[in-house]
Each structure stands twice: as structure tokens, then as C-alpha cells.
Amino acid sequence: MKFILFQAGLICLVLNVAWAQGTVSGTITDSRNVPLSDVSIFIEALHKRTVSDKIGRFVLRNIPSGTYDLSVSSVGFKSQQQPVTVNNGQTTPVQVKLEQGELVLADVVITDQFSREVNTISQVDIKLRPVNTSQDILRMIPGLFIAQHAGGGKAEQIFLRGFDIDHGTDINLEVDGLPVNMVSHAHGQGYSDLHFLIPEIVGTVDFNKGPYYADKGNFTTAGYASFQTKNALEQNMIKVEGGRFGTFRNVNAINVLNTQNGDWRSNAYVASEYFRTDGFFESDQHFNRLNLVGKCNAYRGDKEALTIGLSTFNSRWDASGQIPTRAVDDGSITRFGSIDPTEGGETSRSNAWIRYINTSLNGGIFENQLYFSKYDFNLVSNFTFFLNDPVNGDQITQSESRNIYGYKGSYVIESNPGNKNLRSEVGAGFRYDDVNNIHLYHTRSRKQFINDVARGDLDETNLYAFVNETLFINDRLSLNAAVRLDHFTFNYVDALTPDYARQSVSKAMVSPKLNISYHASQRVNLFVKSGIGFHSNDTRVVVAQRGEEILPKAYGLDAGANFKLGDKLLLSTALWMLDLDQEFVYVGDEGVVEPSGKTRRKGIDLSLRYQALPWLYIDSDVNITDPKAKGAPEGEDHIPLAPTLTSIGGLSVKLRNGLNASLRYRYLGDRPANEDNSVVAQGYFLLDAVVKYTRKSYELSFSAENLLNEAWNEAQFDTESRLQNEVDPVSEIHFTPGTPFFFKVGMSFFF
Template identity: 55%
Template structure:
């Protein structure tokens, strides 16, 4: 490892010079309907096999050109292709080409494979956002290939996440952000890394930048199995009002409105307001009474073509009741139905308020600077009963987990281009901090959500994460590029117990650091085949209440991984991404049902295969499929007793999408999750499932009509499953078995959207 550090430091600290190219083409690409820059558009010069990708400002550049005429091909998924001729002359300044792309149909032929493409250009995500109708906030997470979710608390609790052989619980091993603002909650009252994405309105999602493995320098804590940044629309092309209603008392309305007029749009200023209200009683015998309200507003202005100011404000509040997880034996003996409850007084409420501001600026030398600040106010209160009458036969085992927090954050990046040994070198330096001020973090035993029986844990937490990274990508040739990076994180933990008589003696502090190197290679064998090798380290932090007492290496357990993969486009209509991977963790997090918490365990190892394919049969019909295989095991346990509970070994998703220019769209999708061990010796099995869903919509003038069906075959499936030791009121001895939350039965939802 020391040799790797030395190599990376040597590469990252090389003195480089600025570009001095005389002949170049520089251009900018805009959306015609919103007059906003299109980041991630592909611009190519087919005659000389050069490809560039637009940056945040929609800007692209070609260097080292000979004098002459060049045909540019500009493509962006979901937009009409444009071609234009540009003349390069040594007697005139570099050419500036401006393009305005109109919205159009999705064509996989527009996808290009190149070693020089920006790593943030996520092709699979761009295709899926175009093809898949996002029905609700849960669908947002499912945009990540291979990611599965489970809801087990009335729709208001954050989803349980599964990815790459991980039961990630609510976010222990995936770095989730929204417009760069953190979603994961450190030292959360319910579980480390708790990630609630319900504050995002699905209709405002423009794209998802995601990746698997610990290979991105700008992704820190929790970025082990992968990361995802959900990016909201910079502008609306029109106003809309949506009304939806469905089975089980499901009602939803969404409004999206432009706040500035046409003149402001012509001056590249856009602002909009989005609202969402949802109510659902759910399919359980005890009504869930889920109420969710979302408000979101965003402004973006482009000034002098070199400065972008973006800001957003949002408010989210949700309340719900829940039936919780139920034991198999209670259903088998007829005590309850599979949609019944042992304790139907579970539930909770949560709220989140966000302010996010960023300033992007490019300079005359081509360098780029971004500064972002954000503030989050967050409230959470959850009532659960996992073990029923195991610990308290008289009052029951209901618990309350509660907290209030404020998050303050800043992150800044500076990028520039230089040369190393005569070849392009892209340099990025990033710094930042995140400060969580958590008040009244509580675990208490309660009865019927009204009476507090015992405060088990209550305290205040302050956690500070400072970080810096250096990231460089060197284009060794037009086909081969090397990316090397170092990231440094320093975390400070402070916990003050409010249960101690002398608060000054109850305060505990500690600090820990983590250095995370990354080294990635990309090689374009042909215009249709790209190979890549990614490697790196990352970490997930422990809860502050653990970290203040743990040795330093246990506060920030490391992850080490590698991917060997390919991106392949054998024909214009087919795009394939495949990867063999492995990931080692120094410490795993394991769910503990009787306390409703996640606690650390031993070392683990995972390896597997990811395969994604997108195929276009004709101009109207598309196929997508993802297959994910994994072998997760505990490294320090004996064979046969080394299974990782609930870790998926095989998952697959896919579907057919049909779209016409006459306004008809249809989507048929499937989800498959295989059986998996529910405990360490595999003596209990968490049952898998196969589900099918469908959506059909038709647009006529300003109206869109939509009908969707979920679980078309009406399968009796289990959405969330745990091995839990529990005792029912009439039982003398406890029983350890599968406890589960039933998945939704067949349901239908219809909606109409009016655009203006």
C-alpha cells in the first residue's frame, strides 16, 4: 500500500504546463426549449475519430487540429441530432460554434464509446430516465441498475436498500446525494447512514449520476458499494398539473409551474416551483394514513456565458401509521392475515427543509471553479415494535427513535486542463466540510406511542467531516487514459449523554482520519469497445456513539475494491456494460431486530458480475435488462457459518418500452430477487420473488392519460424480511424465525396530466 501511495503522489504532483494549441474548435450546446446549457452532450468529428463531451456550461473543445473544414456531429439522448460544418483557419481565432438542440425521440445509435468521454457521462442512466416512467419516489432509487429496495413501515420510512451483495439497510454502504447535497444521515437515531429520498418529487429528476464501487474521489463517506447523485431539472419546458388515484385509497397530485416569463428565459434565467401531495391508506388491514407534502423551488441563471448561479429551496413533511413486520407463525396459525398486525400503533413523522446554493464559473484560461453551500433542517420520530412482548410481557416492546438536526455544508472544486508529456491532463482539486448538529437523539421504550416507559439512550451529537482530494486524468493517447486520485477525510465525533446527572462528565470526544487512493484505467480498443480497470479505497463511518469509545481504525472501517469491465456497442442499436468486481470491507453493519439498530461485525468479502444491456429493435421499441450476481461472505467465520444475512446473490430487472411520435407510450417491466440466507448459517431463508408491472400512457394535445398496474400476477411476496427473535402475548418461550412485511398485491392507478 505504501508503494501505491508513492506512485499516486508522484503522478498527482507532477508540474504541468498550460495548453498552447493554436488550432482548435470550441462550441456550446443549448436546449432549444429552455435555453439552458446541455451538460453531457456528445460532440464528434467522425472524419478524424475525435469525441468530446460538453461540460456544466454546455461547452466542448477540440485541440490539435489541422487547418481545414470539419463536420461536427452533436447528439444528446432525447434530442434531435445536429450536424454542422466548421472551418479552422490559422489566420483567425479559434472557432466558436453554437448549437440549439430540439427535443426528439430516443435513439441508441447516438451513443458513442470513447476513452476520452467524461466519467460523469452516465449512458445507462440517460437511457433509463428517457424510457422508464417514474411512478413514485421509490422508483427514483430503482433507476440504479442492480439496486433493489424494500419498504417496511407504512411508506413513510426510508427504504431498505440492496446492491452488489449488500443489505445496505437504509444507506450504510451507498453514498446518496441530491444536487450534491447529502442524503445519508450520519449517527442517525434509527441507523447509520439513514437515507430518506422522499423529499424529492419524482417529476423534477432530470438524470442520475451513479457508479458502483469506491472509485470516485469526490465521493467520501458511505461510498463503498457505490454512489448516486440525483439531479433536478434546471428548467421546465412547460407548466403542468397532475392528478392520480388508485386502489387502496392512493391519491396524489403534482403541480409544476414556471415562475419567470419568456424574456427571462431568453436571458438564460429560469425558475420554477414544484409541489406534491400524497395520501395513501395502503393495502394493510390497519389503514396507514400516509400523508406527504413536498414543496420545491429552483432558480438557475447563466451570466456572460461563463457563470451559472443555481439555488433551490425545499420543504418536506410526512406522517404515517404502520403495521410493521409480522412473524410467519402468526399468519400460519390464523392469528392474523398476511396483511394484519401484531402492533398496529407503529408509525412516525419526519420533516426536512433544504437550502442549496452553488456558483459555477469558467475563466479565460479554461479553468473551472464551483462553490456550493447548503443547509438542512431535519426532524425524525419513529415508533417500532420488532419483538412484541419479548422484553416486556406486560407493556410490549415498542420503541421510539427520535432526533432533531441541522446540517451545514460547503464543498468547492477547481478544475483545469494542462499537459503532461505533450498529452492532455485534467486536474481537479476539491475541499469541503459537513457539520451535523444533532439534538435529543433518543431511543426510548414506549407504549401505544403515548407513554414513555424508559429512556434507554438520549444525547446530543456533533459530528464534523472535513475533506480534500486531488484528482487527475491523463489522456496517454486518444484511446488510453489514466485516472489517479487521493482523498483525505478527517472526522471529529462528540457525544454528550443527556441521561447523566453531570453533563460535563458525560461528554466524550474523538477524531479519526482516512486516506483513500484511487487508480483507474480506460482503453478504447475500437470505436465500439472500451475496456476499463477501476480500483480504489473508501470507507463508511461508525456512529458517533460508537466512535467516541472505539479505537481509531474502527471509527472509519475501510473498503477496498476493483472492477474489470467493458462498454460494448457491437451494432448501433445495442449497448452493453459488463463488469467483474470484488469488494472487501474491514467491518460490516448488521441489523439487530430486538433493538431496532445496526451494529458492527467482522470483515467481509464480495465478488460478482454485473451485466447491463440496452437494445433498440426499431424507432419505437426498446429492451433493457440488468443481471447482477454476487457471492457475499464473512471472512473471519468458519465455512457454513459465514453467510451474510439478507445479502442478495442474484437479482435481475428489465423491461420493454414502446413509444410513438403520436403520443402512445407503454412500458412492461419485471423485477427478480433470488432466495437468500436470512442468518449466518443459512438455516433460514428469505424468500425471493418475481414481479411484473406495466404502465400505458397517451398524450393528446395538452393532456396525458396514464394507467399503471403493479404486481400484475398478484403474487404473494414478502417485501422486507428479517430473522428476529420475538414472543407473542400468549407465548411462554420466544421464537426465532422470519418476520416480514407483505408486498403490495395487484393494484391499479390512473392519472391525468394537463400541460400549459
């Protein structure tokens, strides 16, 4: 009986303590009443902090009775501080509206790794760094380098964390929740063309490195990047730019709706981009690109949000292709010449998507998104010239027509068991790729058909589900544990065989994650991340291998910290390691399957953001990597084209009179071009600059690339080829020259 009375008394004491505490709850919007996510809200006196969710809501629980200063800050907005009074057992409502402001690093709050939707560094960079092209958007990811090697219209070759990612095999890319990576693509697995993204309407760039995130699946080995377009335009804009090499660009972004109807408020805008250039090659590339985008949003308080997006994109170009070093050295061609000037291509993509977010009575958030993409691709290349066919040459054409259907859904709920905050997320979805007439064939002069190499139809389905649990053990320590299940079905019908036969393979993958974050103070956060990820292989590889070793795993480990030193300096650093299992890769250019062995990459990343003066900012990223093939003899274990040392950074000036300027550098060190490092891909150091003068109704801009006019090689490959006048083939560096000194001027009008 005494024991029962003791238990009852203990329960009453716990309930009394809980009742003696209160809650602060509210919403954050901007001046246009658009909800703001990832806004920092904290009570410094209690070391209590949180961030706003996807629809601008926040909750601070277990607040002792009293009056406190509530601080609210977000990068690029004016910070606010207001008193709040908390009463026992009650919820104090707060409504905060933030106004646009200057970039002040003092407003940046270091939080734990699991609270934010968007990486803190990227929030700073999107406000700090000049963005003129979709390539600049990719460079927002610290340590990521790109190379273009087919006339500007082809997807960029990507380098990150010791990976030559090719066109997207080991990085997961999304725009507004739509997948960018193309599975089982005609040109290569994971092919990611971001040229349908208009940089002026990008609102946030979220990125993280490694395979540690349960909501990110296929291709998330080196990391992921998620781009979100703006939910509303600050103002209408018309921009016109022109520059060297026949370059012209026009961007328009116009608000077409801003209404209030009862509890619902709505806004919508349309945007367009037209770009053309002849390029700096001796053979004009005649590049043309057109983008059209429309986006509509509707909100009902902090209860519901509906977004509908439509876009279409088309581009076509001629290309000079990669050229052999020997042809330049002997004077046969110049650096900007070509062996086969009939290369080129065309591609198009149209997207439609709808996202609906609503809240449950217990405060949970349901998010559902449906999407559809129509994609067409045609690429003409010649890598080996006359190696295989000394009469007609080795030109190839790759093409496909694809429909992508997809759904993704999630439910997030926060609870308070035992006065410990628990954030639970479950999600599920599917992606279905229906690819018709995926074709590789031998051509001459771009139009003449010689023979088929590979042709067929394929479809690939990815079903997935994940559970993501984050326990905030106390105000400093949090633990994240998650698991993801992916199931793939691969189907291929070879059109070059006499009889119809559908080849089909299914495979599943389980990917666990475990991450720890320790929030030492408002200025220091320590973390350890671990997890398993993967990238799928091409359907044609899968059926050829009969399902064996078709989903190679990636095993990752990161240990690092984020620091805020004083009010002006942000530092982020990580030591990391990533192992990849054996994989089989379909080489789309040759139509063959090539195996590769296990690999290990380890390195260190360092990012610095410093506000030296109210108007002067310094930023720098340094990334050192040691990439090696496991099991290969020492000295023959280099991974071709894997970067080992990269750095990017610059100085930015933002004056109150409207004058803004930026001087930026890019450095990529020499790296092995083959396994024994007997052939080296040359590095480069480049300087770029941007100057803008902005007033309320207009902006004048000047931008320049390669200020020092360096002769640099952008894309480089150790390739065996034969020229028409050669008897024997030669293996050496083939390259695409980088941009010489280039400038453009522009004028924008705001209204």
C-alpha cells in the same frame, strides 16, 4: 554548439507542428438556452471526441488544418452534424442548440470512463423507464432493489452488490449536491430518506458502483447515486392520480420566470407534490406526504451560472410493522394484519442551497455550493413484541432533531502539456451535523412513555479535500489517479448520566484511487477501476470504541467494458470484488454496539439496452454476487439478507401517435437470512405495467403493480420474538408483505 543548435531546431519543429494545428471550441444549449452537459461532440474522421462540461462548453484541440464534419448528439435530443473549418493556430467557434427528440440508441456515443458527468446507461434509462415514485428513481441504478417495511414513510431498505445496505450505510446518495445520508442517525447509520424528491422534476440520475471516485466520500463503498433536478421545465404541468387503497396524488410544476437582462438570462419554477394512501394493510396507514420545491437559475453566457434551491417536505403515517410467519400460519392474523397496529412515524426536512459556477481566464471552472438542511424524525417500531417486556410489550420510539450545514467547492482545469490533454480537479468542503436530543425510549401504544434506553446530543464534523488527475495519454488511452483526505470529529454528550461529560474523538482517512480507460473505438470502451473507500460509524460507536476501528475501509476492483453493437444495442459489463474491514455497528433499535467481521463480495454485472424497432425497446440488468464473511467456517460464512441473484428489465413501446407502454419485471432470488443458511429469505418475481397516451396539452396514464397478484414478502428478517400468549421466544422469518395487485389512473395537463 551543434548540440544547442540541434535543440533549438527541435523546439522550432515542435512549435511549428503545434502551430500547424487548430482548435474547435463552443457551447451547447437546449431550445430554452439552458446549457447542456454531457453532450457528445466528435469528429469521426480524426477519432477526436469530447463532451460538454457543466456549463455546456467543449474544446477539441490539436485539429489539423481542414474542413470536417462535427457531430453533436445527446440522449433524448435530435442529433446534429455541421461542417467546421479549422485553420492553423486558430480557434474555430461553434454554437449549437439542440432540440428535444425521440430516444434513439444510434445517437448514443461510447466514451471513456472519465469524460462524462453522468453515466451513459442512466441517460438512456431516465428517458426510457416510467417513473412514478421516488422508489422508481432509486431503481434506476442497475442491480439496486428496495424494500419498504414501515407504512411507506420510512426510508427504504436498499440492496446492491451483495449488500443489505439497510437504509443507506453503504451507498452515497445526493440530491442537487445535498447529502441524503444521515450520519449517526436515530434509526441507523447512513439513513437515507429520498421521499423529499419529486420524480417528475428529476433531470438526471448519475450512478457508479464501487469506491473509485474522489469527489464521493463517506458511504461510497457499494457505490453512489446523484440526482439532479431539472434546471428548467419543458412546460407547465398539473397531474392528478388516484388508485386502489384510497390512493391520491397531485403534482404541480409551474414556470414562474423566464427573462433576459443584458448578458444574463434567468428562469425559475416551483413544484409541489401531495400524496396520501390508506395502504393495503388491514389497519389503515393514513399516510400523508407534502413536498414543496422552488428552483431559480441565472446564466451569463458560458461564463457564470447561479442556482438557488429551496424545498420543504413533511410526512406522517401509521404502520402495521413486520409480522412473524407463525402468526400467519396458525391463522392468528392474515398476511396484511399486525401484532402492534400502533406503529408509525412522522418526519420532515427543509433544504436551502446556493451553487455558483464561474470560469477563469484560462478556461478553468470554479464551482461552489453552500447548503443547509433542517431535519426532524420520529419513528415508532415493535420488532420483538413481548420478548423483553411481557406486560407492556417491546415497542420503541426513536427521535431526533438535526441541522446540517455544509460547503463543497472544486476547481477543474484542462491543459495540454506535450499535446496530451490533462484534466486536473481539486476540491474541498465540510459537513457539520448538529443533532439534538437523539433519543431511544420504550413506549406503549405510541403515546405512553415507559423508560429511556439512550438519549443525548451529538455533533459530527467531516472536513475533506481531494485531488483528481486524469491524463488522456492519446485519443484512446486515459489514466485517472486521485486521492481523498477525510477528517472526522465526533462529539457526544450522554443525557442519561448524572454529570455532564463531552466525549470527543477525531480520526482521519486517506483514500487513494487508480483507474484506467481504453477507448478501443467509437463502440468499445474497456476499463479497470481500483480504489479505497469507507463508511463512518455512528458517533455513539466511535466514542464507545475510543476511536478504534471506527472508519472501516472498503477495497474495490472492477474490470469491465461498455459496448455498442451496431446502432441498436448497448451492453455494459463488469467483474468486481469488494473487501470490507472489520466494523462496529450501532444497532439503533436496541441501543447496543455489535461487532462484525471482515467480508468479501465478488460478482458480475450485466446491463443490456436494445432498440429492436424504432418504437420498441428492450432492457435488462442481471447481477450475480457471491457475498461471504471472511474467517468464518465454510457453510457458516453467509451474510444475512445479502442478495446473490437479481434482475430487472422490461419492454417499452413509444409510438409517434402518443401511445407509450411499458411491461417490466423484478426478480430477486432466494437468499440466506442467517449465517448458516438454515433460514431462507424468499425471493420473488413481479410484473408491473404502465400505459400512457400523450398529446400536446394533456396525458392520460394507467399504471399497475404486481399484475399477477403474487403473495410476496418485501422486507424479511430472521428475528427472535415472543407473542403475548407464548411462554418461550421463537426465532424465525418476520416479514412485511409486498404490495398486492395495485393500479392507479392519472391525467396530466400541459400548458
